[in-house]
Amino acid sequence: MRASTFSGLFAPYWRLDARGVIVGLTRFANKGHIARAALEAAAYQTNDLVEAMLADTGLAKLDQLRVDGGMTKNELLMQFQADLLGAPGVAPAVAEITATGAAYAAGLATGFWSGLDELRENYTITRRWQPEMDADARARGVADWRRGVDRTMGLVEPKPASDAA
Secondary structure, three states, X not given: OEEOOOOOEOOOOOEOOOOOOEEOOOOOOOHHHHHHHXXXXXXXXXXXXXXXXXXXXXXXXXXXXXXXXXXXXXXXHHHHHHHHHOOOEEEEOOOOHHHHHHHHHHHHHHOOOOOHHHHHHHOXXXXXEOOOOOHXXXXXXXXXXXXXXXXXXXXXXXXXXXXXX
């Protein structure tokens, strides 16, 4: 089962006419299947974005994905993300590293921190997820995801320019 977007597909698709779908339902699907599909959708969307970034930069592969935020508490999601990317996911001791970065920037600007070396000493990786999925399973999953994404396209008609106001 695959879930997709509810408010359009942004990078790398840029399709505002896409709408939420859940593909692959059977009579045996339950709320656990739907929750897992939503988690997997987040990982597949990240995979799509990483692939686009690699293509745009000309880099051959991703060595690791540094992750932070509340979703890093979900072991299933983080393992699935590492599996899809074929690269380790690593999380810092501080889950909300974005807020920490803002505080570090303010501290650097005011002279509270002596420099970047002092900040690097504070950054510690405390969790790591190694990819375990084989390449064939990864390719099948990505192909299924992309077929599901294709089904989300064109589900709404664009409004004529005269109706946009």
